[in-house]
Amino acid sequence: MALIAKDDVGNVHLLNDSWKLWYWRFSGTVVPDVNWTDNLHGLCEFDSVEKFWSIFNHIKMPSMLTTGCDYSVFKSDIKPMWEDPSNKNGGRWLIKDSGLLDQYWMDILLSMIGGMYDPYNDNICGIVYNRRQYSKISVWISSSDTNIVNDIGSKLKHFLDTKEKLKFEKHSEFLKKKINSHKKKILAK
Ligand code: MGP
Numbered sequence: 001m002a003l004i005a006k007d008d009v010g011n012v013h014l015l016n017d018s019w020k021l022w023y024w025r026f027s028g029t030v031v032p033d034v035n036w037t038d039n040l041h042g043l044c045e046f047d048s049v050e051k052f053w054s055i056f057n058h059i060k061m062p063s064m065l066t067t068g069c070d071y072s073v074f075k076s077d078i079k080p081m082w083e084d085p086s087n088k089n090g091g092r093w094l095i096k097d098s099g100l101l102d103q104y105w106m107d108i109l110l111s112m113i114g115g116m117y118d119p120y121n122d123n124i125c126g127i128v129y130n131r132r133q134y135s136k137i138s139v140w141i142s143s144s145d146t147n148i149v150n151d152i153g154s155k156l157k158h159f160l161d162t163k164e165k166l167k168f169e170k171h172s173e174f175l176k177k178k179i180n181s182h183k184k185k186i187l188a189k
Pocket residue numbers: 032033034036037080081082083130132178
């Protein structure tokens with residue numbers, strides 16, 4: 001997939017946005033609802049094709065992370081968490097593991113930083129890879145508007161060249177479900 005750079009400054013090919021790589025480190029003492037943010041670490045930022053490759057040629061592919069850890073790449077002014085103003089009214093397109101997640105991770109990253117979601121590039125917030133027993137990728141967007149959600153979803157399917165059904169989940173609905181299941185667990189005690 002080709003990268004479209006906004007500008008060429010000398011030998012540097014600038015991207016439309018600056019992006020930040022984050023790492024969520026699993027440690028045995030994590031209590032998800034209590035200290036999730038303590039384990040979230042911003043690693044480095046990039047705003048050019050050259051910086052992108054200097055980072056991604058040297059880090060582990062996400063499937064090589066320890067189970068329980070995450071990678072995220074978000075626009076530099078957006079934190080990879082539901083609470084961020086750019087995320088809180090949006091949601092995520094979820095892609096389940098079918099043995100191709102490392103390839104999907106790179107393909108989606110390139111499509112995001114290359115600005116291939118026209119006219120909705122501004123609605124792209126970032127991408128998360130959760131390394132789990134059943135790993136998953138999610139593409140976070142800032143809107144739940146049906147046209148925007150569906151347009152980004154069909155572009156994603158096209159870039160990944162997949163016939164698999166992808167699922168969209170609003171962050172607000174996901175959080176509601178989480179709270180309800182928590183309440184049910186408490187009532188069952
Ligand atoms: P997870 O790491 O995103 O997914 O969320 P996992 O482990 O696959 O589990 P599932 O819930 O998707 O089935 C795990 C837990 O981490 C959540 O239940 C929250 O307690 C916490 N957490 C995750 N995220 C993305 C956030 C966030 O954005 N903000 C806060 N405060 N907690 C979060």
